[in-house]
Amino acid sequence: HAGELPKTSLPAGEDIEAVLRRVAAEGYDGAIAIMLSSGLSGTYNLMRLAAAEVEDLLTVRVYDSLSGSLGQGLTLLQLAEDIRSGMGWDELTQHRVPQLLQNTSAFFSVDTLEYLQKGGRIGKVTATAGALLKIKPILTFASDGQLQSVAKVRGSGQVVDKLVELTVRACGGHRRYNLAVANGGDPAGMERVREKLQAALPGCEHCWAGEIDSTLSVYIGDGVLGAAVQVLD
Numbered sequence: 001h002a003g004e005l006p007k008t009s010l011p012a013g014e015d016i017e018a019v020l021r022r023v024a025a026e027g028y029d030g031a032i033a034i035m036l037s038s039g040l041s042g043t044y045n046l047m048r049l050a051a052a053e054v055e056d057l058l059t060v061r062v063y064d065s066l067s068g069s070l071g072q073g074l075t076l077l078q079l080a081e082d083i084r085s086g087m088g089w090d091e092l093t094q095h096r097v098p099q100l101l102q103n104t105s106a107f108f109s110v111d112t113l114e115y116l117q118k119g120g121r122i123g124k125v126t127a128t129a130g131a132l133l134k135i136k137p138i139l140t141f142a143s144d145g146q147l148q149s150v151a152k153v154r155g156s157g158q159v160v161d162k163l164v165e166l167t168v169r170a171c172g173g174h175r176r177y178n179l180a181v182a183n184g185g186d187p188a189g190m191e192r193v194r195e196k197l198q199a200a201l202p203g204c205e206h207c208w209a210g211e212i213d214s215t216l217s218v219y220i221g222d223g224v225l226g227a228a229v230q231v232l233d
Contacts, residue, residue, distance in 0.1 A: 104229070
C-alpha cells in the first residue's frame, strides 16, 4: 500500500541441506517434499539438487505441486493424516502423493494483475483487470504449473459465487473429498466462501481454512480469496 513491491528469491542450497540433515539427525530416514509450482519458481529443482547431496543420510522424495499455497497446504494436511493412520512409505510416495496432486484443484481471485506483471509471473494470465469496471479475474494453475485465468467477474459478491461454482464443478460427482478456503487480507470474505462452499458440498471430510502465504501474495496482491477441492476417491 505504501508503493513498495517486495521481492522473493530462492532459498540458499546450503540452508535446505541443513534442514534435511537436521531431519536425518532427529532419527527420520525419509522425507516427502511438496514444492511450489515449477511454473512459478525454481525451488522444486533446487530441492532435487539438495536431496541428492544428503541421499547417504536421508531418502527424500521431491514433488512438483504444480500449485501454490492453497493446493500445497491441502496436500500436506492430508498426507499428515495418512501418515498418522499408518500408511506406508511406498504407498505414500508411489501412489498417494501423485494421486492427491493430480486431483487437487485450487481457484483464487485477484483485485489486480499489476503485481503479476511487475513480478514477471504473468504466465498464461491473459485477462486485463478492468479496475474502473471492478472486473476481477479468477485464476487457477494450468497443467504446466503457470497461472491461468478461468473467469472474470464484477464485484466481490460475484467473486464468492464464482469460486464456489468452479470448486463444485471440479469436484464433479465424487463422494470423498476435502475442501479448503484461504484469504490474503480478506478474512470476512473467506468466511462467506466457506459457508457457501460447505452448503454446496456438505459431504466433505475436511474443510480447512488459512491465509495465503506471503510468497504468493507478493505476486497477487491482497484482498485475495481462494477455494479448493481435493478428490480422495
